[in-house]
Amino acid sequence: xxxxxxxxHATRQRFEAARERAEALRGQIRYxxxxxxxxxxxxxxxxxxxxxxxELRALxxxxxxxxxxxxxxxxxxxxxxxxxGVAEHRTPMLxxxxxxxxxxxxxxxxxxxxxxxxxxxxxxxxxxxxGLAISLxxxxxxxxxxxTRGDGLRGEDxxxxxxxxxxxxxxxxxxxxxxxxxxxxxxVRGEVYLTREEFERLNQERARAGLQLYMNPRNTTAGxxxxxxxxxxxxxxxxxxxYQLGRAAGEGAPASQSQALSWLQQAGFPTNPHARRFESxxxxxxxxxxxxxxxxxxxxxxxxxxxxxDEIALxxxxxxxxxxxxxxxxxxxxxxxxxxxxxxxxxxVGRTGVLTPYAVLEPVVVxxxxxxxxxxxxxxxxxxxxxxxxxxxxxxxxxxxxPQVVGxxxxxxxxxxxxxxxxxxxxxxxxxxxxxxxEGDAGLYCVNRDCPAQFERLVEHxxxxxxxxxxxxxxxxSRQLVGEGLIRSLSDIYGLATRRELLLxxxxxxxxxxxxxxxxxxxxxxxPLRRLLVALGIRHVGEETATALAVHFGEMEAxxxxxxxxxxxxxxxxxxxxxxxxxxxxxxxNRALLxxxxxxxxxxxxxxxxxxxxxxGETIVVTGALERWSRNEVEAxxxxxxxxxxxxxxxxxxxxxxxAGGGSKRVRAEELGTPIRDESxxxxxxxxxxxxxxxxxx
Ligand code: IVH
Numbered sequence: 234x235x236x237x238x239x240x241x242h243a244t245r246q247r248f249e250a251a252r253e254r255a256e257a258l259r260g261q262i263r264y265x266x267x268x269x270x271x272x273x274x275x276x277x278x279x280x281x282x283x284x285x286x287x288e289l290r291a292l293x294x295x296x297x298x299x300x301x302x303x304x305x306x307x308x309x310x311x312x313x314x315x316x317x318g319v320a321e322h323r324t325p326m327l328x329x330x331x332x333x334x335x336x337x338x339x340x341x342x343x344x345x346x347x348x349x350x351x352x353x354x355x356x357x358x359x360x361x362x363x364g365l366a367i368s369l370x371x372x373x374x375x376x377x378x379x380x381t382r383g384d385g386l387r388g389e390d391x392x393x394x395x396x397x398x399x400x401x402x403x404x405x406x407x408x409x410x411x412x413x414x415x416x417x418x419x420x421v422r423g424e425v426y427l428t429r430e431e432f433e434r435l436n437q438e439r440a441r442a443g444l445q446l447y448m449n450p451r452n453t454t455a456g457x458x459x460x461x462x463x464x465x466x467x468x469x470x471x472x473x474x475x476y477q478l479g480r481a482a483g484e485g486a487p488a489s490q491s492q493a494l495s496w497l498q499q500a501g502f503p504t505n506p507h508a509r510r511f512e513s514x515x516x517x518x519x520x521x522x523x524x525x526x527x528x529x530x531x532x533x534x535x536x537x538x539x540x541x542x543d544e545i546a547l548x549x550x551x552x553x554x555x556x557x558x559x560x561x562x563x564x565x566x567x568x569x570x571x572x573x574x575x576x577x578x579x580x581x582v583g584r585t586g587v588l589t590p591y592a593v594l595e596p597v598v599v600x601x602x603x604x605x606x607x608x609x610x611x612x613x614x615x616x617x618x619x620x621x622x623x624x625x626x627x628x629x630x631x632x633x634x635x636p637q638v639v640g641x642x643x644x645x646x647x648x649x650x651x652x653x654x655x656x657x658x659x660x661x662x663x664x665x666x667x668x669x670x671x672e673g674d675a676g677l678y679c680v681n682r683d684c685p686a687q688f689e690r691l692v693e694h695x696x697x698x699x700x701x702x703x704x705x706x707x708x709x710x711s712r713q714l715v716g717e718g719l720i721r722s723l724s725d726i727y728g729l730a731t732r733r734e735l736l737l738x739x740x741x742x743x744x745x746x747x748x749x750x751x752x753x754x755x756x757x758x759x760x761p762l763r764r765l766l767v768a769l770g771i772r773h774v775g776e777e778t779a780t781a782l783a784v785h786f787g788e789m790e791a792x793x794x795x796x797x798x799x800x801x802x803x804x805x806x807x808x809x810x811x812x813x814x815x816x817x818x819x820x821x822x823n824r825a826l827l828x829x830x831x832x833x834x835x836x837x838x839x840x841x842x843x844x845x846x847x848x849x850g851e852t853i854v855v856t857g858a859l860e861r862w863s864r865n866e867v868e869a870x871x872x873x874x875x876x877x878x879x880x881x882x883x884x885x886x887x888x889x890x891x892x893a894g895g896g897s898k899r900v901r902a903e904e905l906g907t908p909i910r911d912e913s914x915x916x917x918x919x920x921x922x923x924x925x926x927x928x929x930x931x
Contacts, residue, residue, distance in 0.1 A: 248296060251292050251295070251296050251299065252296075252299055254288075254292060255289060255292045255293065255296075255299045257647060257648070258285055258288060258289040258292070259289065259301075259304060259305060261285055261644050262282075262285050262286060262289065262305040263305065264644070265277060265282055265285070265644060266305070268456075269282075269455075269456070269459065275452045275455055275456055276448065276452070276642075276643060276644060277642065277644050278452070281642075281644070285644070286305060286306065289304070289305065289306055290306045293306055316461060317389035317390050317391060317459070318389070318390035319387050319388075319389070319390065320368075320378060320380030320381075320383075320387065320388050320389060320390040321386070321387050322368060322380070322383075322385070322386055322387065322388065323420065323479070324420075324479060325385045325386055325556070326366060326368060326382045326383075326385045326386075326388070326422065327385065327553060327556055327557060327558050328385065328556050328557060329539065329557060329558070329561055329562060329563040330557045330561075330562050330563065331537075331562070331563050331564075331565045332540075332562050332563065332564045332565065333565055335518045335521075335522065338514070338517070338518060338521065338540070338562065338564055339514060339518075341540075341562040342354075342356075342514045342517075344559070345542060345551065345559065345560070348550075348551055348559065349547060349550065349551070353512060353513070354542055354543075354544075354547065355489075355510060355511070355512050355542075355543040355544065356510070356511055356512075356517055356540050356541060356542060356543055357489075357490045357491055357494075357508060357509070357510045357511075357540075357541050357543045358508065358509050358510075358511065358517055358520045358521065358538050358539070358540050358541075359476055359505055359507075359508040359538065359539045359541070360505050360507050360508070360524065360531070360535040360538060360539075361535055361536055361537040361538055361539045361563055361564075361565075362424040362426050362474055362505070362533060362534075362535055363426065363450065363451050363533075363534040363535055363536040364424040364425050364426030364427070364450070364451060364454045364533075365381065365382075365424065365425050365426070365451070365454045365455050365458060366381070366382040366422065366423075366424055367379055367380065367381055367382070367391070367395065367422070367423065367424070367425050367458075367473075368380050368382070368388070368420055368421075368422050368479075369395070369401060369420065369421045369422070369423070370418070370419075370420050371405060371418065371419050371420070371421065372417070372418050373417055373418075374404050374405045374417075375403065375404045376392075376395075376396070376401065376402065376403050376404065377392075378390065378392050379391055379392045379394075379395035379396075379401070380392075381458065385556060389459070391458050391459065393463045394457075394458050394459075394460060394463050394466040395425075395458070396463070397463050397464075397466045397467035397471075398425070398466075398471050398472075398473055400472055400473040400502075400503050401473050401502075402500070402501040402502065405500040405501055406499070406500055406501045419478065419479065420478070420479035421475050421477070421478060421479070421497065421502060422475070422476065422477035422478075422479060423473055423474050423475035423476050423477065423502070424473070424474050424476065425454055425458060425471050425472070425473050426450065426451075426454055426471070426472050426473075426474070426533050426534075427450040427453055427454050427457070427469070427470070427471060427472065427533070428450075428470070428472060428532045428533045429450065429532060429533060429534065430532060431450075431469065431470045432447070432449075432450040432453060435447060435453060435469060440617065448627060448639055448640060449534075449570065449639075450533070450534055451534070453469075454471065457469045457471055458471070472503070472533070473502075473503055474503055474504060474505045475494075475497045475502035475503065475504055476494070476504070476505070476539075477493070478493040478496060478497055487545065488544065488545055488546065489543045489544050489545055490541050490542075490543050490544075490545070490548075491508075491510050491543055493545075494508060507524075507531075510543055517540055520538065521537075521538045521540070521564040524538055524566075525566050528566060528631075529631055534569075535566070536565060536566055536568070537563045537564050537565040537566050538563070538564045539561060539562075539563050539564075540561065540562050540563075540564060541560060541561040542560040542561070547560065548560040548561075567598070567599075567600050567601035568599065568600070569599065569600045569629055569630060569631045570599065570627055570628065570629045570639065571597045571598065571599040571604075571627070571628050572597075572625050572626070572627055572628070572642055572645075573594050573595045573596075573597035573604075573625065573626065573628055574594065574595040574623075574624075574625055574626075575592050575593075575594060575620065575621075575622055575623065575624050575625070575626045575638070575641075576593045576594060576595060576622070577592075577593040577622055578590050578591070578592060578593070578609065578615070578620075578622055578655045579591055579593055579662070580657070580658060580662045581686075582661060582662065582663045582679055582684060582686035582687055582690065583687070583690055584687060584690035584691050584693075584694050584770055585678070585687070585770075585772060586661075586678040586679040586680065586681075586684060586687050587676050587677075587678055588657065588658075588661065588662075588668055588676070588677040588678065588679060589608065589609075589610070589611065590608075590609040590610075590611070590612065590615060590655065590657065591606055591607065591608050591609055592606065592607045592608070592609050592626065592628075592638045593605070593606060594606065594607060594626075594628060597628060599628050599629070599630040599636060600630040600631060600636075602630065604628055604630055604636045606636070607628050607630075607635070607636035607637050607638050608635050608636070608637050608638070609637075609638050610637065611676060612657045612677070615655055618640040618641065619641065619643075620638065620640065620641050620655070621641065621652040621653055621654055621655070622652065622653040622654075622655060623650050623651055623652040623653060624641040624642070624645070624646070624652060625641065625642045625645040626638050626639070626640065626641050626642065627639040627640055627641075627642060657677055661679030661681060661684055661686070662686075663679070663684055663685055663686030663687075664679065664681050664683075664684040664685060664686065666679055666680060666681035666684060667680070668680070685715055685716070688715055689708075689711045689712050689715045689716075690711075691723070691770050692706070692711040692714065692715060692720055692723065692726070693706070693707060693708050693711040694768065694770050695723055695726070695768040695769070695770065696711070696726075696757075696768075697768075699764070699767050699775075699776055700764060700765075700767050700768030701757040701760050701764060701765065701768045702753075702757060702760065702764070703726070703750075703753045703754055703757045704749075704753050705746070705749055705750045705753055706726075706750065706753070706754075710750075713739055713740070714729075714739075717735070717739070719732060719735060719736070722826060722829070723769075723826060723830070724826055724829035724830050724833060726754055727754065727758070727830070727833035727834070727835070728833070729750075729751065729754060730751050730754070730755075733747065757835075758833070758834045758835045758836060759836055760835075760836065761783065761836065761838070761839040761840065761841060762779075762782075762783045762786075762787070762788065762789060762792075762836070762837060762838050762839035762841075763776075763779045763780045763782070763783035763839050763841055764779070765789075765830075765835065765836075765837070766778075766779035766782055766783065767779045769817070769823075771813060771814060771817045772813045772817075773809060773810045773813045773814075774810065774813065774814060777805065778805065778806060778810055780841060781803050781804065781805050781806060782800075782803070782806075782814070783839035783841050784839075784841055784842060784843055784869075784872045784873055785803050785869045785872070785873060786865070786869060787838055787839055787840075787865075787868050787869065787872060787878055788837055788838035788839070789827060789831075789837035789838070790837070791865045791868075791869075792814075792818065793818045793824070793827070795815075796815070797811040797812055797814075797815045800814060800815065840877055840878065841872065842871075842872045842873075842874075842875050842876055842877055843872065843873050843874065843875050844875060845875060846873065846874035846875025846876070847874050847875065847919065847922035847923055847924055848871055848874040848875045848876030848919075848922075849874075849875035849876065850875075850876075850887075851871075851875075851876040851877065851887045851888060852876070852877045852878075852879045852885050852886050852887050852888075853871045853876050853877070853878060853879065853886070853887065853888045853889075853890060854878070854879040854880070854881065854882050854886050854888075854889050854890070854898060854902075855867045855868055855871075855878070855889075855890045855891075856889060856890070856891050856892070856894075856898040856899065857891045857892030857893050857894040857898075857899075858892045858893045858894055859890075859892035859912045860892070860912055861912060862912065864892075867890060867915075874919070874924060881898070881901075882898050882901040882902045882905065882907060883905075884905060886902070886905070886907050887907070887908070888907065888908050888909075888910060888915075889902040889907055889908070889909045889910070890909075890910055890911075890912070890915045891909055891910070891911060892911065892912060
């Protein structure tokens with residue numbers, strides 16, 4: 234029993250824990266202050282930093298004896314730090330209210346109409362650049378002071394650094410602006426940002442120097458503007474978009490945001506070219522959702538669309554509530570980054586045996602979808618960024634790309650959790666075969682040709698969209714079918730129709746799903762050669778190469794009989810690709826596979842032609858023995874020049890190229906009145922259409 238009046242053991246323990254936690258928090262906050270103010274390389278966002286500060290403040294309030302005079306909580310909140318001077322904003326820099334979907338956007342619009350008591354209002358939509366808000370003061374037309382937003386009332390004076398930006402004019406083009414009386418003093422607000430490309434470049438530079446990588450363009454922009462040495466700022470290609478004109482008092486001041494943007498542009502400030510003015514909510518919504526889909530097309534990151542009431546008089550009438558103007562709203566896109574716990578690191582086996590580590594995550598919503606797995610790229614990505622199992626990590630998912638782990642949030646490490654370093658396995662996790670390291674290449678490979686995991690990936694690839702497009706045969710079913718021994722070779726896919734009973738015994742397989750699957754498999758037999766070539770998973774053969782091969786050869790037999798020299802004659806096909814194709818087709822096992830596919834009824838030819846060639850629109854049949862060319866060569870040429878190759882003379886045939894012999898086709902062509910040309914007259918026809926022989930005939 235504790236003495237009465239003395240703190241109980243439990244209380245002492247709680248206090249001890251609080252003291253430790255407060256110390257840890259101070260350490261972290263100092264660390265982030267250092268990164269932010271001295272290195273200019275913040276690691277976490279403002280929100281996260283605030284959370285640390287809030288937690289510390291709460292602890293110190295509960296245990297006042299923990300408070301120290303040098304605690305970060307003793308600083309005046311929002312007060313700008315040394316070494317930059319304080320810059321007071323003449324009018325507060327406001328923030329924006331958010332709308333997370335079309336409904337919330339509609340609610341904002343409705344409120345605006347209600348306040349204005351108007352049936353409609355003109356609005357302007359501008360991409361919301363994910364950078365750093367700044368204010369620029371111009372006196373007598375010259376750039377006088379530049380500041381960050383800070384707490385909205387006072388920011389940091391970063392004039393010297395902003396002067397290094399090419400896109401911030403040192404003086405406005407007065408004579409060129411048609412607003413005659415440029416106000417003697419005005420303020421421009423806008424966003425400083427980094428393009429994705431520049432962000433990548435900076436990170437590559439850092440990787441080469443062995444430095445920790447930057448997390449995202451936004452933080453990097455903030456850090457770049459807080460450099461003590463303007464030369465460092467100057468070495469980064471920071472960009473600027475102006476989006477607001479302030480204190481343009483006097484005659485001729487723009488009456489609307491659209492006019493303000495044109496004025497800014499004429500005065501020499503870059504403005505976003507995608508800003509649009511609309512009269513209706515429907516158009517505004519379509520603009521917002523449209524850019525949500527296409528945000529990836531922009532060379533810089535945007536996190537939403539800012540919708541503003543266009544007319545300045547109406548903006549004044551609407552005013553602001555607290556820090557948020559009623560006349561504007563931010564339509565926010567789903568965040569493309571999120572923080573979540575890294576539960577484990579596992580290794581997957583690719584179609585070609587490459588071993589790739591991936592993260593098993595505490596599920597989290599990123600970019601509008603729940604993510605529970607993300608790629609870690611390769612071993613060096615993990616070691617360079619010091620990612621450990623148990624860490625909180627930043628996960629990124631943009632558009633269609635595979636989610637990836639950007640890096641750990643080092644500030645979240647408490648030192649008390651069980652973090653585990655990851656090591657690549659020395660054996661294939663699927664088949665247990667030893668893994669080998671490719672010379673020159675850093676990656677590990679499973680070298681077992683019969684590795685079931687590789688084969689699962691191959692089946693999945695065969696059935697994928699760019700391949701034979703068998704809907705329903707995805708990752709899971711491929712694994713099941715290979716695992717159950719129902720597919721041991723790609724050709725077994727076409728035997729599945731005879732194994733209904735076994736298939737129906739599979740988990741989650743019903744009659745309907747099975748019928749669908751079998752229908753899809755049947756339909757896949759008709760895919761053209763170029764798709765089959767992709768589907769087979771021949772190394773280095775993607776869509777483009779496959780199409781080039783299909784255009785040139787037209788059918789599998791001709792391709793299989795070709796030597797690597799002939800392949801290399803085709804534009805875009807080099808020695809590596811041609812060797813890979815020749816090796817694949819020279820392999821007896823692969824030849825047998827192709828035979829089984831053919832026997833199953835899989836189409837082995839293609840009628841693809843090069844586009845826009847001199848033979849476009851022609852369907853040409855070749856017959857008989859030619860002199861300078863083989864039949865295959867003529868057919869390849871026809872396709873490469875944009876024509877189609879027919880196998881029999883029909884009403885659709887536009888020309889018969891006939892060598893010696895070729896009796897029945899010639900007869901049929903004569904019956905139908907189809908033009909017939911011999912080899913040399915065909916060459917004349919081609920020459921007449923601008924074709925010049927570049928290749929010497931073999
Ligand atoms: S208007 C009252 N327009 O979004 C108007 N802001 O919370 C306030 N931002 O960090 C700003 N692009 O820097 C406006 N075209 C744009 C913007 C934009 C990005 C940023 C701004 C601030 C945040 C607003």
